[in-house]
Amino acid sequence: MKRYDSEPDPKAPGDPLKGEGKKELKARAQSFEQGFEQASERDNNFDLAEVLLQLALVLGSVAILALSRWTLIVSALLGIAGSLLTLNGFFLLVPLG
Numbered sequence: 870m871k872r873y874d875s876e877p878d879p880k881a882p883g884d885p886l887k888g889e890g891k892k893e894l895k896a897r898a899q900s901f902e903q904g905f906e907q908a909s910e911r912d913n914n915f916d917l918a919e920v921l922l923q924l925a926l927v928l929g930s931v932a933i934l935a936l937s938r939w940t941l942i943v944s945a946l947l948g949i950a951g952s953l954l955t956l957n958g959f960f961l962l963v964p965l966g
Contacts, residue, residue, distance in 0.1 A: 913965055914958030921951035 875890040877883075885896040925948035932941035957963055 907961070910961060910964065911958045914954050914961075917965075918951045918954035918958060921947050921954065925951060 875888070875892040877885075877888040877890070877893065881887045885893055886900060887893065925944045928940055928944035928947065931937070932944055957965075
């Protein structure tokens with residue numbers, strides 16, 4: 870029964886992320902959970918950036934066809950915002966919420 874609570878890896882007895890006991894499996898699960906949370910934060914940035922960049926592309930095309938300067942300016946601003954969100958997705962400088 871004691872083996873189920875803690876069974877460290879014989880090759881790395883001091884590493885709590887290796888082994889097969891409850892204690893080691895819990896530590897491994899917590900490390901995966903932290904990685905998942907960080908990936909989720911990045912995914913939110915990338916999803917929003919994708920939407921803004923697609924809108925910028927469509928509005929830019931419309932601006933060219935309609936010869937509308939203000940639509941082109943809005944398109945450029947959306948493109949800049951999408952680019953900034955893409956960078957934020959990689960570096961997580963500003964949390965979105």
